[in-house]
Amino acid sequence: MQDCKVSAGGIELGRSNCVSAIAFRGDVSGLPNQDFEILALPLLDPLYNFARWLCGDADEARDLVQETFAKALKGFASFRQGTNFRAWMFTILRNTFLTSRTGLEWRRTEQEDEENFEESAVTHDTPEIALIRRADTEMMRQAIATLPLAFREVLLLVDIEEMRYQEVADVLRIPVGTVMSRLSRARKQLREYIVVTLGVKHEM
Amino acid sequence: MKCEWRQDVSLYVDDELEPARQQEVAAHLRRCAECAAAVMEHTELKKAVRIAGRQFSAPPELHAGIGESLRSADVRPPLWRWSFVVLSIVAVAVLGFVLFSIPRRINPEIAELVDQHITTLASASPVDVVSSDRHTVKPWFQGKLPFSFNLPELTNSRFTLAGGKVVYLGQTPGAELLYEVSKHKISIFVFQARGNERAASLSNHNLAFTVNAWSQGGLRCYLVTDASKEDASQLASMFQAANRI
Incomplete structure (x- = not known):
């Protein structure tokens, strides 16, 4: 009998807590804010880093991240448990960026950007391991910064965030094939930047 | 000249190949210096991007x-x-x-028996001794259970016996007898009475299933069914009558 009392109380408590918490947040499903915090806070630095590389400006990146968190928290009820939370957060950040001043500007010029990207005559049959090793972090940052944004974002998501091509495709809403071609062109351009900057004539 | 495998190098470094292909490429790299060098170069570049690209942390x-x-x-x-x-x-x-x-407290044993009844209904072979003849079903339990019981005569009743099997409740063996009444299944569970218990008795239950429980002549009996309460108590009385000493 004692057992029953306790368990009956326990069930009631659990349920009512849950119901009230949901009622308070005014949404119909999901996880409490605590869960959002646990999932989202570790992504703060990666998201900020990505935002800085997108907008190139500290204040804008900060606003972008703040807006991303606000939107994500608001939409957390619609986030399906068990799906990719990180990709979901990056998608929100990226979409928010597209509506920002820099993002709008970029979208206007995006087409030209891709077209102006020069396919150079330099070939890459011989790897430039020694050169890449000589390139210091500052030079690599410069190299990444010179990439057209469309290439840069793919490169960063793959190499820094270690996303699968498919995840990148989902975040950026582009086909996987486009992810692959942008990635390959991004890397090609990085190599060229290194070769040119280190002043080595490529004679192969 | 480019090795034909070169196109897989970046996929290999990005870990985007199917596992089987990944292994093939790995094997190829041991043979092909050109591709091996390309993999190293890709890996170096990836590493350099990772280090340089992780530039900013949130203020x-x-x-x-x-x-x-x-x-x-x-x-x-x-x-x-x-x-x-x-x-x-x-x-x-x-x-x-x-x-x-208090009167309709669902004790864990009852809950377990209801589960057992449902399991039986869901099973492709609900009973181990399949017979409508009580003189076949009762002897089947001999040697399987440390007690015996009688089954009621069902001739001229609406009930039919479907069979029975051995079940366990709290590590003690017992019999599950499966009856039918107008397409509804009724399980009667029979266990040996335990020394220290009060006579189990309940008929009113806050469950989707009707559960009757009673003790008689050293037996603990439970009836579980989704048939009507009237059918349940009728079969219970018949069972009780058959086991009245």
Whole structure:
């Protein structure tokens, strides 16, 4: 009998807590804010880093991240448990960026950007391991910064965030094939930047 | 000249190949210096991008701001206010329990028997001895159970016997007898009475299933069914009559 009392109380408590918490947040499903915090806070630095590389400006990146968190928290009820939370957060950040001043500007010029990207005559049959090793972090940052944004974002998501091509495709809403071609062109351009900057004539 | 495998190099380094292909490429790399060098170059470049690209971390005020906004969004009332809500719920629950649930308390054994009944219904072979003849079913249990019981004569009744099997409840063996009445299944469970228990008896249950329980002549019997209460008590009485000493 004692057992029953306790368990009956326990069930009631659990349920009512849950119901009230949901009622308070005014949404119909999901996880409490605590869960959002646990999932989202570790992504703060990666998201900020990505935002800085997108907008190139500290204040804008900060606003972008703040807006991303606000939107994500608001939409957390619609986030399906068990799906990719990180990709979901990056998608929100990226979409928010597209509506920002820099993002709008970029979208206007995006087409030209891709077209102006020069396919150079330099070939890459011989790897430039020694050169890449000589390139210091500052030079690599410069190299990444010179990439057209469309290439840069793919490169960063793959190499820094270690996303699968498919995840990148989902975040950026582009086909996987486009992810692959942008990635390959991004890397090609990085190599060229290194070769040119280190002043080595490529004679192969 | 480019090795034909070269196109897989970046996929290999990005770990995007199917596992089988990944292994093939790995094997190829041991043979092909050109591709091996390309893999190294790709890996170096990837590493350099990773190091250089992780350039910025969120400033402290952004950390603080985000933390704050999460907390302010979290508008649940403080814990002490919850305790009133919680206490009143406990009070209501306990009161409700005391007033209503004692007679219809679902004890774990009953719940288990209901589960067993449902399992039997869902099973492709619900019983191990398939017979409508009580003189076949009863002897089948001999040597399988440390007790015996009688089965009621069903001729001229609406009930039919479908068969039986051995079941366990709390590590003690017992019989499950499966009956049918107008397409509904009825399980009667028979176990040996335990020395220290009160005579089990209940017929009113807050379950989707009707459960009758009784003790007689050293047996503990439970009837579980989704048939009507009248059918349930009729079969229970017939069973009791058959086992009356």
